[in-house]
Amino acid sequence: MALKAVIFDMDGVLVDSEGFWAKAELDVFSSYGVQITEDLAAQTKYMTTTEVTEFWYGKFPWENLDIPSVEQEVVTRVIGLIQSEECTMSGVQDFIRHLKNKEYKIGLATNAPLRVAEAVLKKLQVRDLFDTVNSSESEIHGKPHPAVYLASAKELGIGPEHCIAIEDSHSGLRAAKEAGMKTAVFTNNNENIDFEIADFKIRNFKDALLPVFSGE
Numbered sequence: 001m002a003l004k005a006v007i008f009d010m011d012g013v014l015v016d017s018e019g020f021w022a023k024a025e026l027d028v029f030s031s032y033g034v035q036i037t038e039d040l041a042a043q044t045k046y047m048t049t050t051e052v053t054e055f056w057y058g059k060f061p062w063e064n065l066d067i068p069s070v071e072q073e074v075v076t077r078v079i080g081l082i083q084s085e086e087c088t089m090s091g092v093q094d095f096i097r098h099l100k101n102k103e104y105k106i107g108l109a110t111n112a113p114l115r116v117a118e119a120v121l122k123k124l125q126v127r128d129l130f131d132t133v134n135s136s137e138s139e140i141h142g143k144p145h146p147a148v149y150l151a152s153a154k155e156l157g158i159g160p161e162h163c164i165a166i167e168d169s170h171s172g173l174r175a176a177k178e179a180g181m182k183t184a185v186f187t188n189n190n191e192n193i194d195f196e197i198a199d200f201k202i203r204n205f206k207d208a209l210l211p212v213f214s215g216e
Helices: 018-031 038-043 049-059 067-084 092-101 114-124 147-156 170-178
Strands: 005-008 105-110 132-135 163-167 182-186 200-202
Touching: 005 147, 018 049, 018 067, 049 067, 067 114, 092 105, 105 114, 105 147, 114 132, 132 147, 147 163, 147 170, 163 170, 170 182
Parallel strands: 005 105, 005 163, 105 132, 163 182, 182 200
Antiparallel strands: none
């Protein structure tokens, strides 16, 4: 079945920013008395920012500031790191332009807040190439729930069966699969990453200038 749209995850696909989230959460939550441990932090890896903030508040409730305000502090810190640090995945801009030239619709579906997504696309100078940008903050559930992918397909006006999602996590691949999409796992040349549920594998974007999705 012909593919008509490519929908990107953001963290770990467009930008190598997962370390920024860990740093921002440690800096902000610790300042409110949260005692972050490796084991507890591992439980939050694939949560939305709201879910992460609620998780830590549940463990170490702080006073005098509501949960949304603390969440926005984390988001602002992450945006600052994205803007100031080199984090662009090598070759991704050319890859996106190549897809656009092939007349694919381009979407973004992320668990991260919308303002982080917009900051990333601005940094990469590719905002004009994206037809839709969707965040799980607008949905009741984040990935691995398929809601953000279904919303992206709906906005693109393309059935999920004609979409492929590019993800770097099992959680994201599950979300896209449950939405009825094809999937490609982006490994960033890490040969230890091999999610069998993915239909395709992209080792790096420089070598992936189509036919990445051959056999579609």
